[in-house]
Amino acid sequence: MSLKKVFALALHIGVHLAALLPLVWLFWAVPAGELGGDPVEELIHFLGLGALRLLLLSLLIAPLVKYLQIAALFKLRRPLGLWAYTWASLHFFAWLALDLVFEWGLIAEEIIKRSYILLGFSLWLILSALALTSLPRLMRAMKGKWQTLHWWIYPAAIMGCIHFWWSLKSGWFEPAVYLLITLVLIALRKKKLLGATAR
Numbered sequence: 001m002s003l004k005k006v007f008a009l010a011l012h013i014g015v016h017l018a019a020l021l022p023l024v025w026l027f028w029a030v031p032a033g034e035l036g037g038d039p040v041e042e043l044i045h046f047l048g049l050g051a052l053r054l055l056l057l058s059l060l061i062a063p064l065v066k067y068l069q070i071a072a073l074f075k076l077r078r079p080l081g082l083w084a085y086t087w088a089s090l091h092f093f094a095w096l097a098l099d100l101v102f103e104w105g106l107i108a109e110e111i112i113k114r115s116y117i118l119l120g121f122s123l124w125l126i127l128s129a130l131a132l133t134s135l136p137r138l139m140r141a142m143k144g145k146w147q148t149l150h151w152w153i154y155p156a157a158i159m160g161c162i163h164f165w166w167s168l169k170s171g172w173f174e175p176a177v178y179l180l181i182t183l184v185l186i187a188l189r190k191k192k193l194l195g196a197t198a199r
């Protein structure tokens with residue numbers, strides 16, 4: 001195996017381990033009481049923040065490839081995006097199962113009544129569409145439409161930061177930093193994005 005291939009494989013394994021190990025850690029941390037006095041709330045926060053970080057990491061790949069000229073990084077976008085979706089779905093599931101214990105009437109009420117939940121839910125629907133269409137067979141079938149759909153990752157990242165900001169009872173600094181990072185990442189792709197929307 002060439003050195004390039006070993007490097008690409010190591011990057012892949014690194015991404016999978018970095019996304020999987022914190023989830024494995026939860027199996028020990030929850031029963032051991034490591035999540036503090038309100039483990040359900042802490043778990044929802046942990047998974048939500050992890051999803052947003054993975055989403056932003058997936059957006060960081062394109063500028064990194066451009067400036068560092070390491071093409072092997074490109075292949076990390078798909079696993080990072082799919083892991084972001086997995087964490088976001090677990091965040092959603094933790095809320096459904098542990099916070100609202102599958103009370104469907106209450107769940108529907110919360111989604112309609114609380115704007116930040118409605119925003120999170122809309123964002124999750126966008127991520128679901130992106131995850132589903134990242135299957136190689138669908139990618140090929142969609143041709144040019146695939147790229148147009150996948151530009152939605154940028155509004156999705158902004159929505160994630162606003163959902164984060166809105167969910168807080170107090171404070172603004174952390175979500176503001178995430179929003180700033182998102183806007184910088186979008187600015188770095190400005191030319192491509194403007195080209196795509198003009199089409």
Ligand code: HEM
Binds near residue numbers: 051052117120121168
């Ligand atoms: C499926 C719909 C979703 C629901 C119902 C939902 C619900 C929630 C809830 C209940 C909270 C905690 C609010 C509190 O402090 O009490 C929260 C926080 C958060 N969510 Fe979501 N969410 C959803 C989707 C998402 C998605 C897709 C992302 C990211 C990609 C995300 C990222 C976050 C973040 C970053 C926080 C703040 C975590 C913190 O305070 O440390 N959420 N969400």
